[in-house]
Amino acid sequence: MNKDELYKDLEQYFLEKGISEGSFKEFSEQRKISRTSLNYYFKNKDYIYTKILSKILKDFEKKFFAIINNEKLSYYERIDVILDMYFNITKKNIKLYPYIQHLNEIEKKVKNKKDVNTDEVIEIIKKICDNFIDITNKEIQNGSININYPKNYLFLIISTCLFPFTTPYIIESVINMSMEEFYEKHYEYMKYILLKEIEILK
Amino acid sequence: MNKDELYKDLEQYFLEKGISEGSFKEFSEQRKISRTSLNYYFKNKDYIYTKILSKILKDFEKKFFAIINNEKLSYYERIDVILDMYFNITKKNIKLYPYIQHLNEIEKKVKNKKDVNTDEVIEIIKKICDNFIDITNKEIQNGSININYPKNYLFLIISTCLFPFTTPYIIESVINMSMEEFYEKHYEYMKYILLKEIEILK
Numbered sequence: 001m002n003k004d005e006l007y008k009d010l011e012q013y014f015l016e017k018g019i020s021e022g023s024f025k026e027f028s029e030q031r032k033i034s035r036t037s038l039n040y041y042f043k044n045k046d047y048i049y050t051k052i053l054s055k056i057l058k059d060f061e062k063k064f065f066a067i068i069n070n071e072k073l074s075y076y077e078r079i080d081v082i083l084d085m086y087f088n089i090t091k092k093n094i095k096l097y098p099y100i101q102h103l104n105e106i107e108k109k110v111k112n113k114k115d116v117n118t119d120e121v122i123e124i125i126k127k128i129c130d131n132f133i134d135i136t137n138k139e140i141q142n143g144s145i146n147i148n149y150p151k152n153y154l155f156l157i158i159s160t161c162l163f164p165f166t167t168p169y170i171i172e173s174v175i176n177m178s179m180e181e182f183y184e185k186h187y188e189y190m191k192y193i194l195l196k197e198i199e200i201l202k
Numbered sequence: 203m204n205k206d207e208l209y210k211d212l213e214q215y216f217l218e219k220g221i222s223e224g225s226f227k228e229f230s231e232q233r234k235i236s237r238t239s240l241n242y243y244f245k246n247k248d249y250i251y252t253k254i255l256s257k258i259l260k261d262f263e264k265k266f267f268a269i270i271n272n273e274k275l276s277y278y279e280r281i282d283v284i285l286d287m288y289f290n291i292t293k294k295n296i297k298l299y300p301y302i303q304h305l306n307e308i309e310k311k312v313k314n315k316k317d318v319n320t321d322e323v324i325e326i327i328k329k330i331c332d333n334f335i336d337i338t339n340k341e342i343q344n345g346s347i348n349i350n351y352p353k354n355y356l357f358l359i360i361s362t363c364l365f366p367f368t369t370p371y372i373i374e375s376v377i378n379m380s381m382e383e384f385y386e387k388h389y390e391y392m393k394y395i396l397l398k399e400i401e402i403l404k
Contacts, residue, residue: 152391174328189354
């Protein structure tokens with residue numbers, strides 16, 4: 001197995017197992033690979049996590065920009081498609097979410113910036129957010145829609161889209177639902193709450 | 203300083219400094235206290251964190267039950283008062299939130315359950331959630347209000363109330379706002395979003 005193949009295998013392992021649950025130790029034992037070369041190539045979990053997240057975000061960013069700037073669709077339709085796209089990506093990477101909260105600490109922990117590039121992740125999120133606000137303000141100014149407080153609306157989207165998946169233990173232990181059961185209902189409800197905020201004027 | 207006084211001092215230190223930012227090392231150096239006795243009395247940060255969170259939650263729980271069962275207030279008024287109370291508590295303990303995500307891992311890390319009692323925290327949250335759902339269903343059944351999907355509504359409340367405070371780095375770095383500036387606007391907006399979902403029938 002070359003380095004790229006090994007990385008793909010490692011990525012798949014962490015996506016299935018979860019970042020908190022998986023370990024280099026277990027992976028190297030299962031695959032009968034030396035732990036030393038694994039650490040040499042891929043440093044640590046934080047490195048892998050940031051790398052996986054970066055890739056997913058870049059893919060999301062590309063699709064997001066294609067949709068949000070698509071003038072053949074109304075603003076409402078664009079948000080509708082983006083939410084569907086987001087939830088489909090989430091569904092595939094659900095085990096990745098609980099770790100998002102760590103970005104903050106990964107950033108602090110990392111002395112050698114070359115190892116873990118959390119800036120890149122933050123930059124992509126920032127670009128997506130900035131563009132969302134721009135397009136929304138433009139649509140409000142040209143009178144086609146109204147949204148009360150676009151920045152807060154953006155944060156409502158982020159909260160409802162991210163939070164439940166970052167704290168599966170609240171869902172599983174507090175409201176007695178599996179993530180899968182919760183997921184479908186939450187998705188429908190969030191779309192209902194979020195799309196309702198878009199007032200179509202023309 | 204006796205043990206109780208020392209605990210109060212330590213609690214105050216972590217509330218001001220934040221759980222991630224503060225350390226037993228810094229506290230013991232500042233107060234010129236031996237690190238050994240500090241560890242002996244108060245084990246570790248996870249122990250302190252769960253203890254502080256428990257106390258705040260117990261206080262919240264007491265007030266929550268007094269309000270949610272107060273039949274002199276309409277359902278709408280009760281939720282209004284509870285949201286105000288919640289945000290006031292949050293404002294005072296804002297540095298505590300980013301650590302909430304760790305509960306899951308604290309739970310896994312802890313071998314000696316006597317050290318850190320995360321079950322208690324989860325139990326209080328569960329009691330509050332269960333009661334919220336009960337009261338809401340009762341009000342819907344007696345025809346005084348309607349709310350679409352009470353369980354999802356509860357999760358909307360939890361998401362919007364908790365998420366932004368658990369990820370201050372997103373607010374600070376992505377949307378270029380300080381937590382304080384964000385806080386006031388978010389609070390107003392969330393009340394507007396959440397109260398709007400309560401359809402008053404009689």
